[in-house]
Amino acid sequence: MCWRWLLSCKILRKISLGMRFYGGWLLCLSLLLVIFHIFSVVEFHPNSVIEGGPNKRNKKSDHLLLGPAAGQGLPNRLQCQGPGSKALNKTHLLTSPSASNVGDRIVFVTMFTIYNTSLDSHADSKSSNLVTVGNVSYTKTERSMAILNVFINFIQVTMPRSSVIILTDPESDLLLQRNKVTLYPIQGEYSREKLMLQRIRSYITFLNTRLKELAQNPRHTSHYIFTDSDIAVVDDLEHIFQKFPKFHMALTFRNNKEQPLNSGFIAVRGTPKSILRAKIFLQEVLEVYTSKYMSASRMLGDQLALAWVIKSDPNFDLRRFSKARAFLAEIGGASVLFLPCATYNWTPPEGAGQFRGMPLDVKVVHFKGSRKRLMLESWNFFSSASDISDMLCLILMSGRTKYDF
Template structure:
């Protein structure tokens, strides 16, 4: 993230009892008390986002000019292009989510952007509180995995006359959901996942800004990073063969 956005600060939201040693400039830990068991982890993630936004809102009330935008990501995500343009090109949204053409789970929670104004932080917090309420009341049995995405989809689709057909196109769009202005960004650009298995694709699309190493793809992250760090000039159309794990991957 700091390679493509050198001025960014990285804040790791974590369990207070976890022993994480981080010695990097502009990287800090932010412990949040909660339930971090495997069965409650996705539920806790939303609670941690809400807690963090509450602290930022309080901080901003003390210094209204200190506006900082926020992007929440999973730990298996790599940012490969400057994301500041999201806030420059779309000046009116409160919160951004990524979508894909998936009927049951059109929204992926691995990437969430929040405008750092008091209104943006407040509206994002209220939206996430509604998602949390639906998560607990309707999808608690899926709290280990996917419940957050099901709850996100329920809250968004609950808006009367929401046009779900827009999820089938890789074009960003905005909508007002319960008073929160949501910018919907295509996963194909802002939350792209390499297809799993050898020979399934040959190169990463040039417009991708965020790579999400979901599931077993996590084992590819270190090899990708080591190659990137050791290569001063990577051609746009390079096809990198990663040999990590049980099978090779084209990346």
């Protein structure tokens, strides 16, 4: 430090000779104190930038860190106790389907594709690109397949009589052999930029095919639930078709002015009339999508188009979205059942204090966006605990930044 002090004095002395009109040595002394302070900071904290840098602060955890459960003390909300993930009140009692409805089947339909990875398989398998969940490390492609398998697992646990149909790109390298799971190739444009657009087209193609099959075999009745592949069905959904016998198709809604509808869950009754009405409705959504929302074709365009079709009906009352209760409405000739997202399309909270907990009657959990790790963690936990309610506590007590991929 001594040589730095002397050097500073010499420099400042020369500066002061030309600055006598500013106060001479008084200014020199002030500058000297500033330089001394800077040198002291560097001397005592040489690694401060490295230790507190963005790499460490932004490093994501490779396991779940549980925090307080939102909704504690609120009525009709899941109550959990910590540490751990123990439910104080139970949410579900899985019951066998009614024998009187043994002829009706529920078929889950999802669109899923993986992209050929032969050119970048080496890069994909690098340790820096691997994600570890539990005791398993996944490449990006393996992670997508693991999520699809967990999607199927939850359905087979909660609705064992149901089957799954996967709409996919004929050119995809999708290899999947699961009981009661069928791959259904449909030609189309499956680029990431237009994947949501292709999904609506695939739904329309699928419904059109079912109409033709019903014309040949009208007694073969199945109801269809179109969903994203990043959902977990945590309770039987057959009651939708029993409790609401008049609807043609069902959508899920939330109290959100710009995006009140979520396209990740669409139910269609399996009668010819209902399938036809649903097909015509989705064709209108597709037309609005391509004419108004192509700038959002990669994401949200389908939901914006859905909302436009609903809002454009002059008889529809938007205020009905403010209350989380199911209701029926006629939209363009189709009887549409609106189901609250809080029950049929519930999404884990994005941060502490931003959510009022999990409703006790939740049926579907949607692991949107970066919540995919939590979906895998939830299945691993359920596999070991075999308790739906405790697993839901695990989901409720996990904050978003703690389980991002």
